[in-house]
Amino acid sequence: MTLIxxxxxxxxxxxxxxDVHALARIDLNIAAGEYVAVxxxxxxxxxxxxxxxxxxxxxxxxxxxLEGRDxxxxxxxxxxxxxxxxxxxxxxSFHLVPRLTAAENxxxxxxxxxxxxxxxxxxVRQALRDFGLDNRANHRPDELSGGQRQRVAIARATIMQPxxxxxxEPTGNLDRATGxxxxxxxxxxxxxxxxxxxxxHDAALAARAGRQIxxxxxxxxxxxxxxxxxxxxxx
Amino acid sequence: xxxxxxxxxxxxxxxxxxxxTLLSVLAMAIGVxxxxxxxxxxxxxxxxxxxQFSSLGSNLVIVLPGRSATGGFNPANGITTTPRxxxxxxxxxxxxxxxxxxxxxxxxxxxxxxxxxxLREVVAAGSTASLMAVRNFQLAQGRFLPEDEWRxxxxxxxxxxxxxxxxxxxxxxVGQLIRLGDRRLRVIGVxxxxxQGVGMNTxxxxxxxxxxxxALFNSNTLxxxxxxxxxxxxxxxxxAQATAILKARHGGEEDVTVITQDAVLATFDKLLGALTxxxxxxxxxxxxxxxxxxxxxxxxxxxxxxxxxxLIKALGARGSTIxxxxxxxAAMLSLAGAVTGYLLGQLGALVLxxxxxxxxAYAPAWAVAAALLTALVTGLLFGILPARRAAQLDTVDAxxxx
Ligand SMILES: Nc1ncnc2c1ncn2[C@@H]1O[C@H](COP(=O)(O)OP(=O)(O)OP(=O)(O)O)[C@@H](O)[C@H]1O
Ligand SMILES: [Mg+2]
Numbered sequence: 349m350t351l352i353x354x355x356x357x358x359x360x361x362x363x364x365x366x367d368v369h370a371l372a373r374i375d376l377n378i379a380a381g382e383y384v385a386v387x388x389x390x391x392x393x394x395x396x397x398x399x400x401x402x403x404x405x406x407x408x409x410x411x412x413x414l415e416g417r418d419x420x421x422x423x424x425x426x427x428x429x430x431x432x433x434x435x436x437x438x439x440x441s442f443h444l445v446p447r448l449t450a451a452e453n454x455x456x457x458x459x460x461x462x463x464x465x466x467x468x469x470x471x472v473r474q475a476l477r478d479f480g481l482d483n484r485a486n487h488r489p490d491e492l493s494g495g496q497r498q499r500v501a502i503a504r505a506t507i508m509q510p511x512x513x514x515x516x517e518p519t520g521n522l523d524r525a526t527g528x529x530x531x532x533x534x535x536x537x538x539x540x541x542x543x544x545x546x547x548x549h550d551a552a553l554a555a556r557a558g559r560q561i562x563x564x565x566x567x568x569x570x571x572x573x574x575x576x577x578x579x580x581x582x583x
Numbered sequence: 584x585x586x587x588x589x590x591x592x593x594x595x596x597x598x599x600x601x602x603x604t605l606l607s608v609l610a611m612a613i614g615v616x617x618x619x620x621x622x623x624x625x626x627x628x629x630x631x632x633x634x635q636f637s638s639l640g641s642n643l644v645i646v647l648p649g650r651s652a653t654g655g656f657n658p659a660n661g662i663t664t665t666p667r668x669x670x671x672x673x674x675x676x677x678x679x680x681x682x683x684x685x686x687x688x689x690x691x692x693x694x695x696x697x698x699x700x701x702l703r704e705v706v707a708a709g710s711t712a713s714l715m716a717v718r719n720f721q722l723a724q725g726r727f728l729p730e731d732e733w734r735x736x737x738x739x740x741x742x743x744x745x746x747x748x749x750x751x752x753x754x755x756x757v758g759q760l761i762r763l764g765d766r767r768l769r770v771i772g773v774x775x776x777x778x779q780g781v782g783m784n785t786x787x788x789x790x791x792x793x794x795x796x797x798a799l800f801n802s803n804t805l806x807x808x809x810x811x812x813x814x815x816x817x818x819x820x821x822x823a824q825a826t827a828i829l830k831a832r833h834g835g836e837e838d839v840t841v842i843t844q845d846a847v848l849a850t851f852d853k854l855l856g857a858l859t860x861x862x863x864x865x866x867x868x869x870x871x872x873x874x875x876x877x878x879x880x881x882x883x884x885x886x887x888x889x890x891x892x893x894l895i896k897a898l899g900a901r902g903s904t905i906x907x908x909x910x911x912x913a914a915m916l917s918l919a920g921a922v923t924g925y926l927l928g929q930l931g932a933l934v935l936x937x938x939x940x941x942x943x944a945y946a947p948a949w950a951v952a953a954a955l956l957t958a959l960v961t962g963l964l965f966g967i968l969p970a971r972r973a974a975q976l977d978t979v980d981a982x983x984x985x
Pocket of ligand 1: 361362363368369370388389390391392393394395396397
């Protein structure tokens, strides 16, 4: 089943006199449950693509169908509802609210969605257990290690059980060992059926994904699936 | 987002930045406190003056010799040389007026009082038994002047509390003999202490029959005639009738001034009421300033919390939810400030009342309500701009650039 269908997507930034084509005519389909790594040089449009997929940003032209629904024509509030229920974000710099505890940070999407307190508490407890944060529930972000922070962020991104998990350089601020731990967590979530799209500079990390999309100058330079890769090398 | 969650979120955000929060709460508190305190002062002054006038007696009409300058131009005035004096007969004649209930003549002069070897200067007032009812006097001991002392000059005196203490210390005064000028009088009563008020200080007064006073001062004129009308609605009639009677008695010439206490009172009441309102208005400006400060504090909060705003937008918060969060925070700051200011203002008024017990420094209810309401409305109004700015932040921009 196709989760994401991009057709002729463009994103142009106007910087004074010059136009920056961050994305230029992108056509892309991603099926539900895929594990996609987006790679490419700096400035190639990876983050711009991810922000569009997450409905944080609007394309200048083209259409975006998410789960068969044209989401580019939705109102701001409707897009917010889609973000709330269907999309989870993991950022390089964690983006935890410093005054809230780990448990409160994880509960934030549910609070914004108006989910009752009892349900929230029960789900947060489960998430803390799943992500090995049991004894960190009442710690604030500045009392957590980088790996723990990113685990809190992932718990928060998945607490609403989204269909799509977007991660922009999730290991960028972590050392290798902690980064690997976080990648395993993300892959476990993908194994449960969540579609995972990871932007990364790390070739080793990208190689683990079932599909690698290489960007350059706002275009898809190559789009290789593991199966295809296997056949091309054997051929 | 649930209302309880919005409240909790806004509260936590406010307490996470204590200095900023304290500052805007303080500004709002000062604004509200100054309204409460200043109107307590203004209204206290009004109440004080009104109270003092009321203690002069009810339904009072006062007749003074001479034409008041406010009477307008009267050709007859131009011819008159000196106004005719008021006499005891004039006063007695006023009893004929149907709207008049009581009349008390008043002759006043200074003389010396001595008793038991002590001597002092004193203001002596000559009047009749009616003065007690007309002026609302209260007795501490003994009785007031006997009835029907218009003509006779019984050698009796009623003295004020200060005179009593000066002359007799802690000895009983009633029944004792005093010397007033060249007369020997018996003290028959002592007036209750009233403290300094409008008009005469009765604590320093010696009251004697009017005929005796006139003999003492060797004059047959009166300082004024105090008239009590039969009721509130009879005051104007009493004034007109008194004027007519005296005009007839003075050869058709209107050479007296008749004032009613109500008119004086109404003037003071209006004047001091306006003063209170003006003071409240000035204090309200500080509320406006506080509102602007809350706005700035909230604008700073929006800038400082860009990343957080971007995040909760990414997590699915609608623009309206973000607006509500910031509006509620502004309202909380204003409310906390208003309540603090209200308490501070009332405390200040309480301290004032303790320091000056005669001064009824109570903030009027309308001023308190207006101050609290203005605080909340300005807080909310000035909270709108920052809240909208927060809601309109570009999500990607807020998330990535901080
Ligand atoms: N808000 C913006 N205004 C103007 N230009 C922008 C804006 N955001 C991105 N760009 C430009 O769009 C292009 C793509 O940016 P993008 O952030 O998507 O690159 P990236 O592939 O994520 O790079 P990196 O690996 O460094 O994160 C760049 O040339 C960038 O300068
Ligand atoms: Mg990027």
